[in-house]
Amino acid sequence: MGRGDLSDEQWAALAPLLPVMVLGRPPVDRRKLIDGIRWRVRTGAPWRDLPREYGPWQTVYGLFRRWQRDGTWPMLLTRLQAREDAAGLITCEVNVDSTICRAHQHAAGARRDGRAQKEPPGGVHVEPEDHGLGRSRGGFTTKIHL
Structure with missing residues (x-):
């Protein structure tokens, strides 16, 4: 596991919220792909410079763009926020700038x-x-x- 990769606890919380894949090729390790997306967003490096441990950059980029187009990223954020809010772990402050x-x-x-x-x-x-x-x-x- 890399320095910025999801921990087992974080993955256990995120995995049930991910969309179910029903058609197409057998699923690859989505944890590895999501860690690759997070690495790229965190570093700002070009997709082609993605470390090999996360899989082919084209596969990682393809998942990122597909979920961007179909609204999966906002849906995941909403689900995570709703779950954490229900547990009382979110406090809100409003700042305008x-x-x-x-x-x-x-x-x-x-x-x-x-x-x-x-x-x-x-x-x-x-x-x-x-x-x-x-x-x-x-x-x-x-x-x-x-």
Whole structure:
């Protein structure tokens, strides 16, 4: 088990919440794939640099994108939060903040309509038309509200 991999206790809590695979190839070790996704998200490294211990990078990326497109990630978060909230382990505090982020120079050529991309960003939520990058005195920026 790697330094950032799921512990046996964490896996025991997460495994029952995962979607059931009914069709297709025999399932691979999804714990290993999820640990690979978590490694990649934690490090920010390219998918191709994924350590071999997590399996082929294409398989790990394929699971990540498939679950991104069909809404599995938000569903897992909601289920985990509901279970922890029912156990009284979640407390809520509200903080409001916003910031301005400069866009990368390569963002200037991005399509304004994400649906026109060869492969749309994916996910179950459609971004409103008024969201995105815009010009201001500071250059090409976007505002983030939390």
